[in-house]
Amino acid sequence: MPELGRAALALCLGLALYALVAGAYAAKTRRRRLARSAQNALLAAFGATGVASIVLLAALLRNDFSFTYVAEHTSRELPTAYTISAFWGGQEGSLLLWLLILTGFSAAAVALSRRTAADLLTWVVPVLGLVAAFFAFMLVVVSSPFDTQLATADGAGLNPSLQNPYMMIHPPCLYLGYVGLTIPFAFAMGALLARRTDELWIVATRRWTLFAWTALGVGQLLGSHWAYVEVGWGGYYAWDPVENAALMPWLAATAFLHSVMIQEKRGMLKVWNVLLVVLAFCLALFGTFLTRSGVVSSIHSFTQSPLGPWFLGFIGGITGGALILIFTRLPLLRSKTRMESLVSREATFLYNNLLLVALCLTILWGVAFPILSEAVHGEQITVSSPYYNFFLRVFGLPLLVLMAIGPLVAWRRASLRSLGRSFAWPAGLALVVGAVLLVLGAGSSWIGLVAYTFCAFVLASIGYEFVRGTRARRALAGGSWIGAFVELVGRNRRRYGGYIVHAAIVLLAIGIVGSSAYDTVRERTLAPGQSLAISHYVVKYDQLVRRNGPNATEFRAILDVKKNGSSVGTLESGKNSYRAEQQVSNEVGIRSDPLTGEDLYVITDQINKNGTIAFKIFVKPLVNLIWISGLVFLIGSLVALWPSAAEQRRLAARYHELRALARA
């Protein structure tokens, strides 16, 4: 069936090109049927990509090693779940996933916007067609998943690091985010091409942006947890270029989600918002380029490939084209209103934007510098963690303060008196928390102490906002406190969903600071029966066992763990030796304390022939708050994403007036 896969992709390329050319011609000449036909081409492209995807999935499940891709990424022993995840475990498959999601999102955007944003959609279709055509071209011409070979008896297997349950969900989740950013980009470009600089494109893409941003955020946290439990180096984020590749568009999208509110509330920052959408989309493309081109040495760039020049050319073309378009539309994008005060909600959003974009560009420089230095001087200079950690503190700590200040400041302008009244409780509480932490010994890391004080400030200000809001709502409508609280959140889901997301970021910060600034690590080679004391734990190496797993031989050190003198059970840590892949992976042992959020984390560094084992053991306080923050983040995002009937009515009324006028 490889012929069917190739034919489906070629068809998808033709349909995407048709959507691009016919769509642009129809938009330019205002031809209704042709525009509709171009929209249908995008819907059909999804169908064609779906068929290609089914062909590849079927080949994977049937262990059809006449497909080069299947032979290179699976084996007969590979468990079925990982055989399915091999779909995106390699370069060609992951590009096919990109195209599948892109055409799926494009089809959904066409279907959802046909009635609400018909005239804008006319110009959106060719933009979506352009992006889809690029990815279809890559799959048809440069990197096909349907290349064939003489069928081998067995395949090479899947990279052991990818044989982890997180690989079932982490890459698709990230791709939902990367690809999801295409939709706001296409609508922003469509609005500029149509010379529509009103808010319609923002209204049409609000949930798309939020969805993509949520998927990117959750995807990154899942990836961090995968690195923590699978890669086995003792951390969860290594500032690896490919990890940064997902962080950068998320930061740009975060900035956009804040600044777009200024455009909605005050009609300002139109140019800035379009620039941020372009930046987020180009960084999403850059992220795919980094992951798939093999241009940087990274544990995630599993292959060296010929994709690089194509991707760079496309990113350059998209960036250049978008900037020229924005430049030509500058007169239409001028704002009529100005910021009234530097002490206002919109001003704090602006400061937050500057910090987020500065952090994003700093990371971009850290990622690009080794590539540029290699291109210019022929030697690759690695930009490592101290660079990123420094700038994370420089920009991250003020961002925490702004997260605390923002909710307390009113729109337009705020007097010092009202500011003082709003700040008194949260700031006072934060100072008390800081003092208590200092007494408890948190001063061993001044940066940790400052970060925790700021975190307390944010949580206090969020709590204060909820309390004040609920009280005011109850005074207005009466009823119970719970009813008033539910009504408060229901009436402004974006605001209060945003506050929940802020709380998630604080939990994340607490977890990161606790596990990095206050962690303990010890390394020692132990013989069976020997112990190692670390923090309030004593870890005794009992014995080494060997057993056969489904596709690997597992070596496990059995460890007895005591905490504060009492036994808390055993822990297993070891290595897997994968038979088909001929590779060895670290399988760390983790004991989590659900009450304190602390982890005891054991790496089996080296298993010696004489039965001794070199262990590296960490105690990571509060690290589990990082994963809990993911759940809170998701809840906050869902609250913000949930449609509000009142808002729908307001928007329908606004655009109904326009339609009524058009009919008149």
Next chain:
Amino acid sequence: MTALAFGIGALLAVTCVVFVALPFIREPDPAEDRLDEPGALERRALELAEERDRALSALKELEFDHRTGKVSDEDYRELVGPLRARVAEALRALEPQAQSTEEERVHAAG
């Protein structure tokens, strides 16, 4: 297998082509094949509707912030006047649009 692949591929291609051509098949000779395009009047109306919504939302937000204590009485008194004026101005600005539309409709009807 190749014949089956060819058959499915051909069916897929034909289905896609028919689906893409559907707007032309359904309406081979339409009376009107122009896309609706918002004229200057409609764009202005939309701009005014956005301005009205912004002003109303700002007023609502100010009222609530005042109730929660985020905005002091003095700040509230200072801000509420211009905001109410903006709302009134936006509503007034939309009225002539509606009136002129009404007039145009009457004239068009002859």
